Amino acid sequence: MRVARRVEVEGIVQGVGFRPFINRLAAELGLAGEVANRTGGVTVVVEGDADAAEAFVDRLPREAPPIAEIRRIETTAVAPRGLEGFEIGLSRADGAGAIHLPPDIATCPDCARETADPTDRRFGYAFTNCTNCGPRFTIVRSLPYDRTRTTMDAFPLCPACHAEYTEIRDRRYHAEPVACPLCGPRLAFARAEGPADASEDALLRARAALAAGEIVAVKGLGGFHLACDAAHEAAVLRLRARKRREAKPLAVLFRDLEAARACCVVDPEAERLLTGPRAPIVLCPKREAGTIAHAVAPDSGCLGALLPYTPLHRLLFEDAPYAALVLTSGNLAEEPLCTANEEARTRLGGVADAFLLHDREIAAACDDSVARSTALGPVLLRRSRGWVPGAIRTPFALGRILAVGGHLKNTFCLTRGMDAYPSQHVGDLDDLRTLAFFEAQVERLGRLVEVEPEALACDLHPDYITTEWARERSERLGLPLVAVQHHHAHIAAVLAEHGSTEPVVGIACDGTGYGADGTVWGCELLLADLEGFERLAHLREAPLPGGEAAVREPWRMALAWCEAAGETAPFARLPHLAHRARDWEILRAAVRGGLAPVRASSAGRLFDAVSALLGIAGDRSEYEGQAAMRLETAAVACPLELPPLTLAGDGPPWALDPRPLVRALLDLRERGVAREELADAFHRAFAGGLVEAAHRLCEERGVRTVALSGGTFQNERVLVECVRGLERRGLAALWPRQMPPNDGGLALGQAVVAARRLAAGLDRTIGGRG
Numbered sequence: 001m002r003v004a005r006r007v008e009v010e011g012i013v014q015g016v017g018f019r020p021f022i023n024r025l026a027a028e029l030g031l032a033g034e035v036a037n038r039t040g041g042v043t044v045v046v047e048g049d050a051d052a053a054e055a056f057v058d059r060l061p062r063e064a065p066p067i068a069e070i071r072r073i074e075t076t077a078v079a080p081r082g083l084e085g086f087e088i089g090l091s092r093a094d095g096a097g098a099i100h101l102p103p104d105i106a107t108c109p110d111c112a113r114e115t116a117d118p119t120d121r122r123f124g125y126a127f128t129n130c131t132n133c134g135p136r137f138t139i140v141r142s143l144p145y146d147r148t149r150t151t152m153d154a155f156p157l158c159p160a161c162h163a164e165y166t167e168i169r170d171r172r173y174h175a176e177p178v179a180c181p182l183c184g185p186r187l188a189f190a191r192a193e194g195p196a197d198a199s200e201d202a203l204l205r206a207r208a209a210l211a212a213g214e215i216v217a218v219k220g221l222g223g224f225h226l227a228c229d230a231a232h233e234a235a236v237l238r239l240r241a242r243k244r245r246e247a248k249p250l251a252v253l254f255r256d257l258e259a260a261r262a263c264c265v266v267d268p269e270a271e272r273l274l275t276g277p278r279a280p281i282v283l284c285p286k287r288e289a290g291t292i293a294h295a296v297a298p299d300s301g302c303l304g305a306l307l308p309y310t311p312l313h314r315l316l317f318e319d320a321p322y323a324a325l326v327l328t329s330g331n332l333a334e335e336p337l338c339t340a341n342e343e344a345r346t347r348l349g350g351v352a353d354a355f356l357l358h359d360r361e362i363a364a365a366c367d368d369s370v371a372r373s374t375a376l377g378p379v380l381l382r383r384s385r386g387w388v389p390g391a392i393r394t395p396f397a398l399g400r401i402l403a404v405g406g407h408l409k410n411t412f413c414l415t416r417g418m419d420a421y422p423s424q425h426v427g428d429l430d431d432l433r434t435l436a437f438f439e440a441q442v443e444r445l446g447r448l449v450e451v452e453p454e455a456l457a458c459d460l461h462p463d464y465i466t467t468e469w470a471r472e473r474s475e476r477l478g479l480p481l482v483a484v485q486h487h488h489a490h491i492a493a494v495l496a497e498h499g500s501t502e503p504v505v506g507i508a509c510d511g512t513g514y515g516a517d518g519t520v521w522g523c524e525l526l527l528a529d530l531e532g533f534e535r536l537a538h539l540r541e542a543p544l545p546g547g548e549a550a551v552r553e554p555w556r557m558a559l560a561w562c563e564a565a566g567e568t569a570p571f572a573r574l575p576h577l578a579h580r581a582r583d584w585e586i587l588r589a590a591v592r593g594g595l596a597p598v599r600a601s602s603a604g605r606l607f608d609a610v611s612a613l614l615g616i617a618g619d620r621s622e623y624e625g626q627a628a629m630r631l632e633t634a635a636v637a638c639p640l641e642l643p644p645l646t647l648a649g650d651g652p653p654w655a656l657d658p659r660p661l662v663r664a665l666l667d668l669r670e671r672g673v674a675r676e677e678l679a680d681a682f683h684r685a686f687a688g689g690l691v692e693a694a695h696r697l698c699e700e701r702g703v704r705t706v707a708l709s710g711g712t713f714q715n716e717r718v719l720v721e722c723v724r725g726l727e728r729r730g731l732a733a734l735w736p737r738q739m740p741p742n743d744g745g746l747a748l749g750q751a752v753v754a755a756r757r758l759a760a761g762l763d764r765t766i767g768g769r770g
């Protein structure tokens with residue numbers, strides 16, 4: 001019997017090879033019909049055998065292109081019209097609604113096969129791509145998304161590529177970056193001191209340099225990387241010394257999944273991410289037997305693993321003696337990524353021995369994304385390449401807002417309708433060049449997602465560069481500015497991505513954030529919704545001896561907490577800190593002289609303190625979170641129980657007191673309990689205390705849901721302990737799944753709070769209720 005079905009598909013289904021896919025599926029099932037783009041989706045009509053039509057409806061969502069995001073499908077029976085063949089409406093002709101620009105997509109299996117096939121015309125070609133894969137976000141100059149508005153406009157299509165590009169049944173139909181060795185971008189090789197040579201053997205020479213232990217700057221998709229043999233200890237140390245990056249973990253690009261498995265534990269979730277279209281860096285537990293140089297990630301029990309996501313990355317391993325390459329961003333310290341050939345040769349000239357260049361311009365820098373595989377599933381630590389400019393859909397109207405984010409790990413966020421568009425990773429805004437990058441990307445993303453902001457949102461911190469920038473802009477353009485408290489923004493971001501509007505108890509733990517009372521916050525239990533919050537409890541404050549220096553030197557926090565815990569002779573019990581006795585005396589004399597240190601309720605600083613107290617932290621931290629990362633890495637599961645943090649004082653806000661915990665750590669350390677066990681017990685006592693306190697506050701306030709966020713929840717032990725503990729007590733736990741828990745997620749929270757407060761006509765500076 002002949003039947004007809006109309007299928008309405010909503011979501012991100014344009015510009016991702018969806019119509020060719022529909023065409024192929026219909027042809028395979030012997031169905032006639034048509035497909036056309038419309039605002040927010042596509043409309044498909046199929047006609048033919050009833051079983052085939054049913055199979056079509058069934059297979060469509062399951063076999064859709066990997067990067068498509070189907071939000072809704074509605075199928076209706078319609079009268080057959082006697083259609084013949086399959087018609088594909090042109091997207092350009094209908095022109096209605098914005099075509100959402102997809103992110104950069106990792107090489108698809110078909111393109112990988114062609115690049116490796118000696119009989120294919122794209123054999124060995126580093127820029128092979130199709131509608132299912134390849135660059136998008138990083139090559140677009142302006143919209144609509146069309147080859148002439150991308151950096152591919154410099155490469156006129158050859159007849160063979162043109163035929164593929166215009167043939168609707170071809171996998172490369174309207175694949176804007178389509179290219180081949182005849183007409184597309186080319187590689188070039190250069191020694192640090194020497195001209196660039198665009199010869200055929202650029203890849204060969206790059207591989208030879210890498211095999212010889214040299215550092216090669218490789219121009220990739222969203223910017224330059226610095227690469228070297230990851231098993232070559234001396235090469236890795238040289239890279240660290242030249243890049244001025246002592247210990248911060250470096251990512252490792254493995255030849256393939258097998259090579260990654262030999263050096264780290266790749267669980268099914270990690271595998272799905274590594275081999276999927278977004279292909280982020282995934283932190284996977286190291287294997288003892290792995291061959292990766294120790295210097296790659298000296299503080300961490302994990303390796304940041306990555307699989308080739310462009311044909312160029314695959315080709316770097318062709319016939320190569322190495323199976324893994326360090327692949328770290330091509331910049332010095334915290335400067336922005338290099339994207340242009342000449343700029344890279346100047347700025348990275350002192351770091352790289354050689355350069356593997358190409359002539360496809362990068363329209364915008366975009367760092368690799370980073371995820372961590374945890375017992376609760378993947379957590380994003382950096383949402384950038386492969387995700388951006390994808391939207392986070394919320395269930396509420398947001399209006400057009402620009403939220404400028406925080407100061408470190410900055411991202412910003414634009415909103416339109418019910419969608420929020422977080423930017424790529426911008427970085428730490430200490431460098432003027434990073435601020436310039438921030439400004440340029442604000443303009444660019446605004447153009448790509450077609451948002452002209454009607455309001456601004458920023459952090460409550462008066463001195464963040466982003467706050468000053470937003471204030472200046474709001475005054476100049478006469479736009480309202482909403483200042484959102486840091487930890488409220490952390491919690492609001494979680495609520496936004498989960499579409500939750502009910503009040504929750506939010507646990508926000510991180511290094512520091514500007515508190516509503518002007519003091520430094522960093523371990524907060526808030527009764528929060530999207531409009532406001534009340535500070536119910538926080539970690540007991542401790543002084544930060546020497547202010548900023550206390551972040552860099554964890555021993556300062558160890559001694560501050562010892563003193564707070566009533567330890568009068570710390571050096572007798574902590575001989576490994578004895579060399580700091582004089583420094584400590586000077587600090588205390590300054591306090592006696594009336595120079596009171598800043599006090600903070602910071603979870604990050606408590607972790608630093610414990611790490612130093614147990615002799616796990618180094619004398620100096622190179623980056624924030626290093627001491628805490630070492631503490632997490634050192635921990636070895638044990639049955640030891642420590643006194644948990646307990647709620648004290650007259651609240652709200654109550655104080656969570658860690659002093660009994662600190663005293664217990666000192667006693668047990670003195671009695672010779674292994675520091676690895678103490679590290680484990682500390683994590684459980686800390687998380688257990690948070691859970692207990694949240695439970696009590698939930699009961700008191702009639703709340704059933706607890707939201708967790710802030711940089712401390714990058715720590716898997718803390719996250720898992722908290723979530724499991726809350727669930728054991730019958731509470732629902734929400735944690736960041738689509739956004740990072742660290743300050744990279746702040747902008748989303750700011751945007752949503754600003755939208756809700758503006759809509760409700762509330763005060764624009766949020767100091768909290770109560």
Ligand code: ZN
Nearest residue numbers: 108111130133
């Ligand atoms: Zn492809």
Ligand code: ZN
Nearest residue numbers: 158161180183
């Ligand atoms: Zn071509």
Ligand code: FE
Nearest residue numbers: 510513711743
């Ligand atoms: Fe934070």
